[in-house]
Amino acid sequence: MALLLFDLVLCALLLLLAGAAMLSRSLTQAVTLFIAFGVMMALAWARLKAPDLALAEAAIGAGLTGALCFTALVRYAKQPAYPQPALWRPLTFIGLVTALLLASLSQIPLQPSSAIPALVQQHLPQSGVSHPVTAVLLNFRAWDTLLELLVLLLALLGARQAPGDLPRYRGWSLSISWSRLLSPLLLLVSGYLLWRGAAAPGGAFQAGALLASGLVILRLNQQLSWLSWRHFWVRMLVLGGLLAFVLAGAVSLLLQDLGAVWLSWPQSIAGAVILIVESFATLAIAVTLTLLVVGEPKPEVADA
Amino acid sequence: MLSFYLYLGTAVLLVGIGGLGLWRGPELLRRILALNVIGAGIFMLMVTLAYRPVMQGEPADSVLHALVLTGLVVAVSATAFALALLGRLLTRAD
Numbered sequence: 001m002a003l004l005l006f007d008l009v010l011c012a013l014l015l016l017l018a019g020a021a022m023l024s025r026s027l028t029q030a031v032t033l034f035i036a037f038g039v040m041m042a043l044a045w046a047r048l049k050a051p052d053l054a055l056a057e058a059a060i061g062a063g064l065t066g067a068l069c070f071t072a073l074v075r076y077a078k079q080p081a082y083p084q085p086a087l088w089r090p091l092t093f094i095g096l097v098t099a100l101l102l103a104s105l106s107q108i109p110l111q112p113s114s115a116i117p118a119l120v121q122q123h124l125p126q127s128g129v130s131h132p133v134t135a136v137l138l139n140f141r142a143w144d145t146l147l148e149l150l151v152l153l154l155a156l157l158g159a160r161q162a163p164g165d166l167p168r169y170r171g172w173s174l175s176i177s178w179s180r181l182l183s184p185l186l187l188l189v190s191g192y193l194l195w196r197g198a199a200a201p202g203g204a205f206q207a208g209a210l211l212a213s214g215l216v217i218l219r220l221n222q223q224l225s226w227l228s229w230r231h232f233w234v235r236m237l238v239l240g241g242l243l244a245f246v247l248a249g250a251v252s253l254l255l256q257d258l259g260a261v262w263l264s265w266p267q268s269i270a271g272a273v274i275l276i277v278e279s280f281a282t283l284a285i286a287v288t289l290t291l292l293v294v295g296e297p298k299p300e301v302a303d304a
Numbered sequence: 305m306l307s308f309y310l311y312l313g314t315a316v317l318l319v320g321i322g323g324l325g326l327w328r329g330p331e332l333l334r335r336i337l338a339l340n341v342i343g344a345g346i347f348m349l350m351v352t353l354a355y356r357p358v359m360q361g362e363p364a365d366s367v368l369h370a371l372v373l374t375g376l377v378v379a380v381s382a383t384a385f386a387l388a389l390l391g392r393l394l395t396r397a398d
Binding site for chain 1: 311372373390
């Protein structure tokens with residue numbers, strides 16, 4: 001009963017925050033409400049027994065997306081206010097479609113009919129890790145993760161083609177000292193998440209996202225000025241996730257007998273391969289997300 | 305049981321709210337936020353479906369969780385790309 005009350009309050013909050021973000025008059029309000037919405041989503045994932053997602057959402061949905069949107073807000077400050085369009089036409093149409101969708105929810109069976117979760121449980125001992133989500137991401141469906149790293153790289157390359165000049169943010173002394181205090185802690189926690197991902201919720205994505213948020217905090221406070229695309233090793237870090245993945249795939253193809261499938265690790269060294277691939281993927285995800293969020297700063301001024 | 309349908313309904317309503325924001329706008333930034341709300345609704349649908357085995361006392365469906373985890377990272381990179389394009393557009397308009 002208490003849990004149902006919690007669910008009711010959480011769902012009502014989610015809907016209210018999303019609705020208010022969509023309908024509020026000022027864009028600043030909309031972005032702030034959207035960040036709060038991200039935090040509530042993380043809470044919902046934790047409630048729905050998805051701690052991996054809760055960790056990732058807390059770092060990505062609430063942290064990085066918020067920073068991204070606030071950067072975009074700066075550009076809107078110069079724009080004239082937009083007229084508010086009428087609401088009734090979209091409301092009628094969307095309301096109709098949503099009502100139909102809601103009515104179709106009763107068709108969803110309560111019993112899951114897929115045999116895949118049982119298969120995951122059955123093959124978990126051969127995967128090299130004991131946490132099922134990590135096993136799926138880095139072993140059973142490693143293709144997804146490989147292509148996802150490619151998507152991240154493409155997004156970064158695409159964003160680099162459209163540079164917009166942003167006013168440089170001069171660090172504020174309190175936030176600079178706070179970032180110095182916070183960043184070693186974030187580094188420690190993301191390292192722990194990476195290591196822990198083999199046996200418990202955690203892994204490359206959560207660790208990468210958390211590391212990225214730490215790097216963004218430092219970067220926004222005028223530290224880590226080497227962290228830009230101009231630096232050769234930063235480019236190598238960004239590419240490193242994909243390269244390590246492909247190399248691991250090629251090496252394990254050579255180590256196995258003929259007929260082995262691409263991206264299937266030999267059982268005896270699966271744990272080590274997953275850890276190596278995850279470490280490089282964490283660094284690649286962290287650096288790519290950081291570069292996506294902070295963008296390319298203008299060349300340093302001499303006195304800065 | 306009741307919570308299951310509650311979260312399913314919330315997921316659908318989130319998609320609806322996002323669709324409303326996507327249609328109405330008026331700013332492009334709000335439309336990008338609306339796309340993210342729609343994405344959150346779809347993720348919530350998937351995670352709620354993954355929750356079904358928990359009601360029978362089994363662990364949750366890890367394949368769906370892995371898919372949503374991949375989706376979260378892809379969503380943020382797509383958002384970052386969209387915002388970069390938006391920034392370019394606004395700089396040109398000046």
